[in-house]
Amino acid sequence: MPLELLKYGLRREHRSFRDIPPTPDLRRSYDVVIIGGGGHGLAAAYYLSNYHGIHNVAVLDKGYLAGGNTARNTTTVRSNYLTPPSIAFYKEGVQLFEDLSQELGFNIMFSQRGQLTLAHSDGAMRSFRLRAEMGKHMGTRIEVVDAKTVREICPHVNLDEGGAHEVLGGLWHEDGGTARHDAVAWGYAKRAAEKGVEIHQRTEVTGMAVRGARVTEVHTNRGTIIAGQVLQAAGGLNGRIGEMAGIPLPIRCFPLQAMVTQPLKPFLDILLSSSNLHTYLVQSSRGEVVIGGGTDPYQLASTRSSLPQKEALATGALQLIPCLHNVKIMRQWAGITDITPDFSPIMGATPLDNYWLDAGWGTWGFKATAVAGKRMAETIATGCVPEILRPFTLERFERFELLNEMGATAAGH
Amino acid sequence: MKVMTCPVNGPRNIAEFQWLGPVRDDEAPEGRALVEHLFFAPNPMGVLREWWQHTPSNTVFIAERHLNTDEILRTYLKGAGTTKASCAE
Ligand SMILES: Cc1cc2nc3c(=O)[nH]c(=O)nc-3n(C[C@H](O)[C@H](O)[C@H](O)COP(=O)(O)OP(=O)(O)OC[C@H]3O[C@@H](n4cnc5c(N)ncnc54)[C@H](O)[C@@H]3O)c2cc1C
Numbered sequence: 001m002p003l004e005l006l007k008y009g010l011r012r013e014h015r016s017f018r019d020i021p022p023t024p025d026l027r028r029s030y031d032v033v034i035i036g037g038g039g040h041g042l043a044a045a046y047y048l049s050n051y052h053g054i055h056n057v058a059v060l061d062k063g064y065l066a067g068g069n070t071a072r073n074t075t076t077v078r079s080n081y082l083t084p085p086s087i088a089f090y091k092e093g094v095q096l097f098e099d100l101s102q103e104l105g106f107n108i109m110f111s112q113r114g115q116l117t118l119a120h121s122d123g124a125m126r127s128f129r130l131r132a133e134m135g136k137h138m139g140t141r142i143e144v145v146d147a148k149t150v151r152e153i154c155p156h157v158n159l160d161e162g163g164a165h166e167v168l169g170g171l172w173h174e175d176g177g178t179a180r181h182d183a184v185a186w187g188y189a190k191r192a193a194e195k196g197v198e199i200h201q202r203t204e205v206t207g208m209a210v211r212g213a214r215v216t217e218v219h220t221n222r223g224t225i226i227a228g229q230v231l232q233a234a235g236g237l238n239g240r241i242g243e244m245a246g247i248p249l250p251i252r253c254f255p256l257q258a259m260v261t262q263p264l265k266p267f268l269d270i271l272l273s274s275s276n277l278h279t280y281l282v283q284s285s286r287g288e289v290v291i292g293g294g295t296d297p298y299q300l301a302s303t304r305s306s307l308p309q310k311e312a313l314a315t316g317a318l319q320l321i322p323c324l325h326n327v328k329i330m331r332q333w334a335g336i337t338d339i340t341p342d343f344s345p346i347m348g349a350t351p352l353d354n355y356w357l358d359a360g361w362g363t364w365g366f367k368a369t370a371v372a373g374k375r376m377a378e379t380i381a382t383g384c385v386p387e388i389l390r391p392f393t394l395e396r397f398e399r400f401e402l403l404n405e406m407g408a409t410a411a412g413h
Numbered sequence: 414m415k416v417m418t419c420p421v422n423g424p425r426n427i428a429e430f431q432w433l434g435p436v437r438d439d440e441a442p443e444g445r446a447l448v449e450h451l452f453f454a455p456n457p458m459g460v461l462r463e464w465w466q467h468t469p470s471n472t473v474f475i476a477e478r479h480l481n482t483d484e485i486l487r488t489y490l491k492g493a494g495t496t497k498a499s500c501a502e
Pocket of ligand 1: 075
């Protein structure tokens with residue numbers, strides 16, 4: 001890669017190139033149709049075409065490429081979950097990110113700078129100890145630290161000694177980091193398209209024809225397609241798409257909001273979050289401080305923002321880093337998230353033989369873009385759900401085998 | 414400021430209210446219906462009937478709200494039927 005860059009730099013003429021080809025005409029049929037051109041759908045298309053020899057693939061997105069939650073997330077990549085199936089899965093996800101720039105020949109700007117989650121209550125400390133032990137057992141880098149170490153890791157934190165939000169300690173997760181969200185999607189899209197995958201922007205799935213236990217046709221605003229296999233990866237609106245296929249999903253829509261400040265000189269070199277205050281901060285490579293938190297307090301399928309939520313984020317951010325008090329907010333936004341009852345995703349098989357789910361990614365799915373894409377491609381190519389995905393089956397709700405990740409997910413994503 | 418109308422206290426700042434989730438059957442379900450009751454909560458791209466609480470006065474009531482527009486169409490006490498057309502932005 002570096003040599004390529006040097007060669008390119010020394011070249012006399014620089015011809016402009018397109019990373020992603022323009023949307024072609026829809027063909028009559030595809031071996032695999034992927035509903036949703038976010039990071040997950042594009043990653044699946046990449047692994048199908050680059051590792052499993054399946055090239056006759058169409059990725060359909062109703063809007064522009066990766067303009068859903070892939071474009072809106074705050075890019076936290078981490079594996080400090082609670083249940084063994086989750087830790088195993090997200091650990092693989094983080095590992096894939098470590099090599100992803102190399103894999104794609106596309107700079108995804110992965111910055112593994114560690115995540116520090118603060119506890120302001122005994123309850124939070126107790127849950128951190130459990131998560132740390134689970135994480136160590138599963139081979140991730142994670143430990144509980146005291147307030148003194150918190151200060152060493154992040155000197156800007158307000159420890160609030162004797163105050164209402166005194167910092168008692170933290171959960172230090174060295175594997176945590178961030179990546180450039182758009183680049184992840186573009187990198188996958190570019191390398192998938194090179195192998196013949198067709199990416200159809202502004203192509204909305206409006207319905208499906210189901211015969212017996214198979215989806216036979218996918219209807220879109222640009223015509224009907226005959227599909228061999230279908231992968232659903234439609235982000236916030238996954239519940240709606242499930243209905244089109246006749247598969248009810250345990251998913252509810254909640255908006256998730258975030259915002260960024262004006263750019264500042266680099267001062268915050270870790271990801272900082274607080275489970276009690278429902279706030280987290282990270283400084284981007286442009287110097288902007290990205291501020292996020294929990295979802296809106298009530299169900300809604302809209303990307304509108306609200307003042308109370310923005311005030312709550314600002315309150316949390318100022319409690320943690322008071323010196324931000326004169327800093328201006330530059331941009332703010334929201335995404336619709338598809339929340340499951342246990343804050344874990346739904347992946348794998350469905351009652352239909354040729355229909356596969358990569359859904360229920362809620363507020364936590366960016367970090368899983370690579371691993372979900374890779375493992376879902378394997379599932380589709382072999383017709384067999386790999387071990388690592390099986391606990392995430394839709395059937396877990398009927399069996400009461402939930403994977404409760406609320407504590408590890410609801411406040412910091 | 415978003416305003417919700419409490420059936421007892423009138424129009425108030427939405428920050429005074431807590432959402433308690435969709436209204437569902439009172440009867441205890443069994444089998445598949447239990448699974449649905451617990452995990453498959455309604456998520457319509459339309460109007461949802463849901464429980465809310467005006468926290469300062471502890472008034473629990475029902476609201477009908479559109480899940481795409483966030484428009485509050487009606488609020489009323491349980492059993493009061495569809496009285497007050499009370500919606501304000
Ligand atoms: C504010 C915010 C912060 C977040 N922070 C984090 C974080 O720090 N870390 C983390 O891991 N996760 C985070 N997330 C969650 C993460 O963004 C998502 O889980 C993840 O991006 C999901 O990727 P996806 O490809 O499945 O969905 P998306 O990127 O949403 O892609 C789905 C695509 O499907 C398309 N689609 C929908 N309906 C149709 C249709 N009918 N026909 C055709 N196409 C359709 C949409 O247009 C969309 O482009 C955050 C989310 C938000 C909103």
